[in-house]
Amino acid sequence: MKIPAGTVLPFAPWIAPKATLRGVQDITSESALSVIRAAGAGATCDWFEQPVDHKNARLGTWQQLYCVNPQWWAGPGSPVVLMTPGENPITAAINSARGYTYLDNTTMSGAYAQALGAAAVVLEHRYFGGSSPYDGFDSETLQYLTMEQAAADIVAFAQNVTFPFDKNQTSVASKTPWVYWGSSYSATLGSWIEHFKPGVFHAFHLSSASVEVNTDNWYYYDTIRKGIDKYRNDTSCSLALNQVAQYVDSLLLAPTINETKVEALKQFFGATFPIADDDFAYAIATPFRYWQETGGYRDVLEMCDAVVGVNDTVEDKVLGTVPASVVNYAAYFRMNFRDSTCTYFDVWGQEDPLWCLNTHDLLNPFFEARTLGNPWRTWYWLLCNEPLASWATGAPKNQPLSIVSRKIDSHYWQRQCEMHFPPENGQKYGSSKGLTPDTLNKETGGWGRNSTRVIWTSGEFDPWRATSMSSEVRPGGPLPSSDNVAVFLIKNAEHADDAFTARGLANLNMKVNPEVAKVQEQSLQIMKKWVSEALVAHTGA
Incomplete structure (x- = not known):
């Protein structure tokens, strides 16, 4: 991915040959004064x-x-x-x-x-x-x-x-x-x-x-599923979401991948720029991230109303008969989430509305920016290094329901550790040296x-x-x-x-x-x- 000229970023790609120790901070600097103003009288x-x-x-x-x-x-x-x-x-x-x-x-x-x-x-x-x-x-x-x-x-x-x-x-x-x-x-x-x-x-x-941290935290989405059922007092939405995930996985996880149909599926959800299969699976799961925001469960329940609202299938020239749940979810994603997913990171100027989810491009500023203005980088270090991990994934195959694609697995997240943190002067992140969530749990005592x-x-x-x-x-x-x-x-x-x-x-x-x-x-x-x-x-x- 190339960053267009004139693009305004909240963080600049770090280009210094080596990071330097920061000097004594000035409480009268503009950045410090902005904090003081925010703190109030x-x-x-x-x-x-x-x-x-x-x-x-x-x-x-x-x-x-x-x-x-x-x-x-x-x-x-x-x-x-x-x-x-x-x-x-x-x-x-x-x-x-x-x-x-x-x-x-x-x-x-x-x-x-x-x-x-x-x-x-x-x-x-x-x-x-x-x-x-x-x-x-x-x-x-x-x-x-x-x-x-x-x-x-x-x-x-x-x-x-x-x-x-x-x-x-x-x-x-x-x-x-x-x-x-x-x-x-x-x-x-x-x-x-x-x-x-x-x-x-x-x-x-x-x-x-x-x-008690873990590697495959499929409970993340499953707890959301239980909440949806409780607040709606029925299972219609979670069953519809499971049907969406099954439909997506029938193409993304097929024994033999039909690239034409996979591309048609992505287009159906509004992914008009090239996007890898795993990134696409995560992209269409992003609405669920709002659940953990204050009051954000309401956004998910509103989406549920749309997903189960109309029971009309669609005939697609490549995909064939598309179930109503997929039609409704895709329409809601296109209208409410596709264009806002990456503005969550306050980045403008990218032509692709899903640019920030491209986890296969080392030139993505998401990976390239190595400055204080990219807090995601330092947070991801803790996930990879301690490692806190607990990657939010689709449910394992032995579970009957999953509201997100099983293409979202721990490998999807762990692979990004190396994208973010290649070795530097022999230094690596913890999980690349054999540390695991179990290692951390033994150190802290975990639940015990x-x-x-x-x-x-x-x-x-x-x-x-x-x-x-x-x-x-x-x-x-x-x-x-x-x-x-x-x-x-x-x-x-x-x-x-x-x-x-x-x-x-x-x-x-x-x-x-x-x-x-x-x-x-x-x-x-x-x-x-x-x-x-x-x-x-x-x-x-």
């Missing part, structure tokens, strides 16, 4: 110095961006609530113009700060946003992007930060209880901290954390780990539920609650639905799920109890 943003490698100080240091809101901080020795936006830049977590910010009570981290008399902190993750040791990302410079290093960043921050309102460091983690809030990958990282650095944070609320003062929450229809403590496939079933661990499986909820409070949802013009609100209130009471016990222990009162 009352919040303070600054840089915190971190080592590139917590095991080797000789590699130098870099600057990590954080913002803190002391609105509810009750004075010297008061608690702190911290969250990291994980694979997102800090602006995604603190910009109140979006209707919510993790610095105030539109979110649970802010609600905890208010309830506990604590400061609310958002700390940007290394290699995301503006917080990176290097200005270019390849297999050599990314060696220091690991969960271990990211966890060490957060621990060092909690133990050593000097807030502008607490010059005497009365609220560092050794002197007062710190609470960690996280959702999705941020929650997964929190579970790492709780397991490997116990005692630094007094308590955790981990929403939709993946604790012991936890102390952790609130685990998952949505009933969270696509990532199978990797959580509430997984139906966890040996012995979902983890039960105990004195020091609270486990909540939230009915009729999806991915990290407990992140936003009623106030935040109102700003987003979204209704409150009473099941979520109930768990949020229970969580607040549990956390207040745990923190008050710690404060008594700290003060001796």
Whole structure:
């Protein structure tokens, strides 16, 4: 793929011969000032110095961006609530113009700060946003992007930060209880901290954390299927979607591929530019990615109405009789998703509306861009290197239903690791050196780990539920609650639905799920109890 002249990209292809260590950051720079403006009045943003490698100080240091809101901080020795936006830049977590910010009570981290008399902190993750040791990302410079290093960043921050309102460091983690809030990958990282650095944070609320990673995470789409059935109160849509997947696979996975029919199928879905079979299979599955977005299940249910709405087949001169479900799904995809799929990455100027899904072209800027402006690259490194993997795939053949093509398998995703990260000066990503999800699970304890003062929450229809403590496939079933661990499986909820409070949802013009609100209130009471016990222990009162 060639990038047309004049194309505007959110990230530029990295062309430096070698990435360099970034210098000391300037809080008065325009990029830093934009973060400060997003944080709003009352919040303070600054840089915190971190080592590139917590095991080797000789590699130098870099600057990590954080913002803190002391609105509810009750004075010297008061608690702190911290969250990291994980694979997102800090602006995604603190910009109140979006209707919510993790610095105030539109979110649970802010609600905890208010309830506990604590400061609310958002700390940007290394290699995301503006917080990176290097200005270019390849297999050599990314060696220091690991969960271990990211966890060490957060621990060092909690133990050593000097807030502008607490010059005497009365609220560092050794002197007062710190609470960690996280959702999705941020929650997964929190579970790492709780397991490997116990005692630094007094308590955790981990929403939709993946604790037992896998290779073929076919449960992702199957959980969506179950949610569709529950919310529609019938199986007509999921059966129609299964019929679509079967029809597609009858051509893409046929013992002998009929290239003419395969090309006609792609044209039928509006894929007018050349696209590989596996990329096409994933392209027409992209509508389901909205399910895990806040309130996104409504988009999928709306699509369902269209898929089952009309029962008219179509006669195609190449394909023959096309089932009504395929006709309806293809029409909905062409109208609502084909042209918007790649604008999700805010890239303009590409003639092919599905350009970003071309995983066979090394010149695709999706692979070629190796700068801070391409967060997908650094996120994919974690999937390939740790490896977090858990690739969302079609259901295995022994399962009767699959709402997406079985052409989407773990090989499809794993193959892209090498596309993103070819060897650089002998350095490679972890899974190319033999690391597997099982390796990571043995290291962390997976589902079997012991936890102390952790609130685990998952949505009933969270696509990532199978990797959580509430997984139906966890040996012995979902983890039960105990004195020091609270486990909540939230009915009729999806991915990290407990992140936003009623106030935040109102700003987003979204209704409150009473099941979520109930768990949020229970969580607040549990956390207040745990923190008050710690404060008594700290003060001796």
